[in-house]
Amino acid sequence: GAGVSQSPSNKVTEKGKDVELRCDPISGHTALYWYRQSLGQGLEFLIYFQGNSAPDKSGLPSDRFSAERTGGSVSTLTIQRTQQEDSAVYLCASSFQGRDTQYFGPGTRLTVL
Amino acid sequence: AQKITQTQPGMFVQEKEAVTLDCTYDTSDPSYGLFWYKQPSSGEMIFLIYQGSYDQQNATEGRYSLNFQKARKSANLVISASQLGDSAMYFCAMRASTGRRALTFGSGTRLQVQP
Numbered sequence: 001g002a003g004v005s006q007s008p009s010n011k012v013t014e015k016g017k018d019v020e021l022r023c024d025p026i027s028g029h030t031a032l033y034w035y036r037q038s039l040g041q042g043l044e045f046l047i048y049f050q051g052n053s054a055p056d057k058s059g060l061p062s063d064r065f066s067a068e069r070t071g072g073s074v075s076t077l078t079i080q081r082t083q084q085e086d087s088a089v090y091l092c093a094s095s096f097q098g099r100d101t102q103y104f105g106p107g108t109r110l111t112v113l
Numbered sequence: 114a115q116k117i118t119q120t121q122p123g124m125f126v127q128e129k130e131a132v133t134l135d136c137t138y139d140t141s142d143p144s145y146g147l148f149w150y151k152q153p154s155s156g157e158m159i160f161l162i163y164q165g166s167y168d169q170q171n172a173t174e175g176r177y178s179l180n181f182q183k184a185r186k187s188a189n190l191v192i193s194a195s196q197l198g199d200s201a202m203y204f205c206a207m208r209a210s211t212g213r214r215a216l217t218f219g220s221g222t223r224l225q226v227q228p
Contacts, residue, residue, distance in 0.1 A: 033215060043204065045215035059215065089156060101148065102216060104158035 002026065004105035006092050012111045013082055021077040021108045025094030032075050033095075033102060034067060038088035046090075049075060050097075082112045115140045117205050119219035126195045127227055133180070134190040134222045136205030144210035147188040149179065152221070153201040161203075164188060166210075195226045 005024040013019050025032050034046040045059035049069045060066070064083075069075040079086055089109050093102040116139040126132040138147065149161040164172045164179045172179045180189040188207075192199055202223050206216040 031214065035216075042220050043206075043216075043218035045217075048214055050214070056213065056215070058213070091158060093158075101160055101163055103160060104150075106155070106157045109156075 004092055004094050004103055006090075006105040006108050008108060009106065010109045010111075012113065014113050015084060016081055018078065018080045019082055019110065021079075021090050021110070023075045023077070023092030023094075023105060025073065025075070025092070026103060029094035029096050029103075030072065031095040031097060031100075031102075032069060033093040034075070034077050035091045035093065036088045037091055037107070041088075043091075046077070079110075082110075084112050086110060087112045115142070115145075115207055115209065115217040117207055117217055117219035119205055119222050121222045122220075123223045123225070125225050125227060126192075128197060129194055131191060131193045132195055132224065134192070134203050134205075134224065136188045136190065136219060138186050138188060138205075138207050140207065140209065142209040142211070146208050146210065147179070147181070148206045148208070148216065149177070149188075149190045150204045150206060151199075151201045152204060158204070162190070192224075197226050197228065200224060200226045 007022045030051045032049045037043045047067045048056040064080045067077045089107045091107045093104045095102045118137045145166045147164045151159045162174045162177045164181045176193045178191045202221045204221045205219040208216050
């Protein structure tokens, strides 16, 4: 079956612009996660959605970052007023329930000039 | 808080030989899960193997096995009969069974398989 998909695969933007990254989880998976992978910080958790529960936003690095999940499926990660330190690969993962194995998408490589 | 330590930034192995990638962890949670992921140069994180903290036996998946030593807080990945396609970054990760569901990752080990 189809895996986790993310779009765009690459995004180049100018400092100060807003960007939106999209994640389509595996069909039927109720849990969705966003992570960020950068050279200096490794893999960092950003935000977690489970069903209709309030999201766990404890990993978001600043209030410029936000995410939503519509209809319990597709999720959008928004970064406002991008900074150069936001340059990283943003990975989305989903799992059947919050306790199960997380399956990752191919990531979106964000470059902020 | 949880912490994963991978002390081998890079490893080399000859094709067809076995290799062990080290992982130690620290957590105060009584129940947790340990995972290994492979990240080839394409960038996608590929799930390899899972070990639950209360599992009595070490997990195995094909050529992958997890050497779980709970008292030592180690969860080493063993790859048998290495193949050229095994060249990649390997990440150890853990997640508590209650509370926060996010994975905590180690810094990774880059494995290069030589012909």
